[in-house]
Amino acid sequence: MQQIKISDINAYYDDYHVLKNVSLSIDKGHIVSIIGPSGSGKSSLLKLLVGLLLPESGTISISNKIINYTNKDHLYYARNKTAIVFQQYNLFQNMNVLKNVCIAPHKIQKRKKEEVEEQAIKLLDKVGLKNKLNSYPEELSGGQQQRVAIARALCLNPEILLLDEITSALDPELVKEVLDTIRVLANDGMTMLIVSHEMVFVKEVSNKVVFMDEGAIVDYNTPHNIFESPKHERTAEFVSTILR
């Protein structure tokens, strides 16, 4: 079953053509990574799915429902199916760790407070932050904040998890703790779309890899066909510079 189907999408930031005729299908439970140089439209593709960037043309369907992102109910549906973790964590600065994780499931999804808190504490335990429930984001390191952001996304019980360069703002030694968290999740059967520059990690966890350049999808193939024997010249060039 296809969880996400993107067809012929074009999107713009003002005059800048950021996504050019992008089409991509992702099966349920698959982990797909998006690689490519800076400014190639990787993050924009994720923003598109959660309605932070509106397409000019083309269609997107999530769980077999075509999403009209200008319709309030459709937007709610799309955002309810997905959860995104941002590069800069985007934790709410005015709330402690537990509140950050609980607020949307409780106030927006209208779930019971006790049930949400129980799940939140379980998740924070899973990412190794059970002892930081009452800390505020500014008191945490980047790696800890990013793990809170992952717990916050998971507590929404999304069908699709979107990870937007979640390690690129972190010190090298913090990268490992965050990636280890994702490795654990990768076995849970959630559909994931990962934008990353961590090639070793991408190779290891992905079912498929997308290579993007200048707003278009150049290559969409298995990790083996992207990294070991790339078919496109541009992919080969990119992979060789990045793995060197």
Next chain:
Amino acid sequence: MDRLIQELPSFLSIWNIIFLLKAMGVTFLLSLIGCLVGFSLGTLLAVFRKTKSAFLIPLRILIVIYTEIFRRIPFLVSLLLIFYIFQIVKITDSLFIIAIVTVCLIATAFISEIVRSGLESVNQTQWDAAKAMNFSYYETLKEVIFPQAWKVIFPPAFSFFILFIKDTALASQIGVMELTFAGKVLNNKGFSPILVFGTILILYFILSFPLDRFGKYMERKYATN
């Protein structure tokens, strides 16, 4: 000095005290209503100004024009303008109401700008995170944006209010019997200007000091995590 001591008993006659307290009440009401209306309406206007929806564009343009005009013309000019507009349309001839309308218009314009810049100070990433989790515009403001914006809004808002109490003195120019005007009247009656305006000074201080403390209290309460 001898003159001051000599005048003091007659200056502190029951009539003068009632006269001054009444005038102080007028200044207090002008300031209080101006601050309360200015704060609520100003916040509302700032919130409207921040919306992105297309059919609110005319409203947003009106808000911008209004705030830009009323923040730029002197208090006294606004006051005279409103005074003469009221003379023409003849809604009311109560000077107090005219002064109230003017102070509200001015305070709203200033506070709206202070709140707007407070809202702008909160990083766009906070909006993105809230949107992606299905927060509505109102929920985002209430749960995420305002709690972070207060610490940027309160200090300039309260220093504006303190200035504002003093500016209500200009209402005397259209004949509203507020503190400064009352001072002039007593001075004209022959009391020493130092005695009269010294008293007025103390009364202004009594009005603005609690507001200053209240501002500090609000900063402490809402501006920290």
